[in-house]
Amino acid sequence: MTLPLVVGTDGSDAALKAVDWAADEAAVRGVPLRIVYASLWERYEGRAPSFTREPPEGQILAQHIASSAEERARLRQPGLEMTAEVLTEDTQYALLREGNHATALVVGHRGRGDMAGLLLGSVSLTLAGRAQCPVVVVRGDREEQGTKDEQGWIVLGVGPDENSAAAIEFAFHEAELRGCGVRAVHAWRMPPGEGAEWTGYEDEAVKAHHRRAEEHLDQALRAAATARPGVRYRRYAGEGHARKVLLATLDDADLLVVGARRRNNPFGLQLGPVNHAMLHHAPCPVAVVPQPT
Structure with a gap:
């Protein structure tokens, strides 16, 4: 079984650069690309009964982030096998688990939730320090x-x-x-x-x-x-x-x-x-x- 290259995204500029890098890398390696967006939006919005058929706002945003990243990757590498998934759990735990069955993990150097003055985000640092597979933190301009x-x-x-x-x-x-x-x-x-x-x-x-x-x-x-x-x-x-x-x-x-x-x-x-x-x-x-x- 060929292990995929996993890239974490959150829609930020740094994450989108990571998606680009991961798509190119997966194409070079000849492995599938797996795009993951992990968020605990349910914790904050909950599953309260709704009187409309519209999904919760957090779910809509999560699906948009994942699908947009997938579309971007397909435009960059049209023939590449890939999937995109939203995981309703903590980002760090989700990506660490994904790394147990991945060729490598790819992330941006800073995420949407990190303070603008930080040079490195907490998720990137945690993955680099704890993942069981190689972790690529995409930096540089x-x-x-x-x-x-x-x-x-x-x-x-x-x-x-x-x-x-x-x-x-x-x-x-x-x-x-x-x-x-x-x-x-x-x-x-x-x-x-x-x-x-x-x-x-x-x-x-x-x-x-x-x-x-x-x-x-x-x-x-x-x-x-x-x-x-x-x-x-x-x-x-x-x-x-x-x-x-x-x-x-x-x-x-x-x-x-x-x-x-x-x-x-x-x-x-x-x-x-x-x-x-x-x-x-x-x-x-x-x-x-x-x-x-």
Whole structure:
């Protein structure tokens, strides 16, 4: 059974951009698109007896949001198999459940109910931190972002541990589908005080750390590069804070892919500071790929 690509919508501008991105992505992957609008309108309007045959206003609005998103997606990708459904439940819970049976979840970076000053909506942040499938938060204003040929680069953030394997596979698979390249980025830092005791030693220490960072990238990428030899890739080992190093490589990126470890504890932060920074500030869509435990 082919799992669908699921996109959440609420009719906002950010959600409509997510629908566009998801339609293109589903077409490239050759999977069905499922459009979901989840709302608790019944909680506020209730099911009070009506003396007319007209459905409640909230239901009319919900159906309009879902059908409009479907029409938009069909115009963008006419031959794509797709469905649209209204779910009368909490948005976060509905989309988290949808993610259990999805190729990936796609959402806009901010929804209709979020404050205008927020860089990232609460639903997007919750899904990125808790969903069991990859979550793509569509960010950025570039008109040509998406999944068409001759795009820029997929930037892949490679961490220092083993939590990047699923993200690496996702990035190389995505690049193979799009016919574009992968730029793998790993940030490293000099230990405090190292190289400061001897004059002239600092340059050698920097070169040694940089070399180890490149070796880490080579080892991390080897399996994916071998499995998909047609995907071109470059590696970049940059000194500095990971969030700053990553952001500096995104000017021509069409997608940023980062890995995430799912924590068993339901409380507290579910994403690290680097992923938080990317979700708030990246100029392109961000794919958060959970590492199976």
